[in-house]
Amino acid sequence: MDANFGLELRVGSDLPLVRCDRFGLQNAVLNLLFNARDAMPDGGFISIDAGLASENSAAGQVDIRVADNGIGMTSETMVCAFDPFFTTKSEGLGGVGLPMVKHFAEQSGGSIDxxxxxxxxxxxxxxxxAMR
Known part of the structure; x- marks a missing residue:
């Protein structure tokens, strides 16, 4: 892969600490970054945003969003995205990253969308x- 990528990181001010395993969070974000990269075979842009959850959700939560401008997914793919060993990748091992991220989120009392x-x-x- 010989592509150009842009990365932007935006973190809200005065964010509370989140209640989770720090290494689990690190692995979750890395998995999301790798998936974003793989979805842009010709390069593209990835953004990571961390901020308080929107007003429409429960208070005391922090959202970490990883967005890319890659190939996107069909609705059929999105339905299966968290299934263990489901993959759209043609080479190598796939299908364990998103299920692991979902497990981490749920184990931490959170969610993924x-x-x-x-x-x-x-x-x-x-x-x-968020920690209280």
């Missing part, structure tokens, strides 16, 4: 509880 548009990109939101 995917929004994607075929041909326009994907945003994965990892929502974790």
């Amino acid at each position: 995917i929004q994607s548009t075929l041909g326009a990109g994907t945003t994965v939101t990892l929502r974790l509880p």
Whole structure:
């Protein structure tokens, strides 16, 4: 892969600490970054945003969003995205990253959500509880 990538990191000010395993969070974010990279075979842009969850959700949660402008997913792919060993990759081991991220989120008392548009990109939101 000989592609150019841009990366932007935006972190809200005065974010509370989140209640989770720090190495689990590190692995989850890395998995999401690798998936974003793989969804852009010709290069593209990845953004990572961390901020308080939107007002429409429960208070005391932090959202970590990883977005790319890659190939996106069909609705059929999104339904299977968290299934163990489901993969759209043609080479190598695949299908364990997103299930591991989902397990981490749920084990931490949080959740994960995917929004994607075929041909326009994907945003994965990892929502974790803030420490009180």
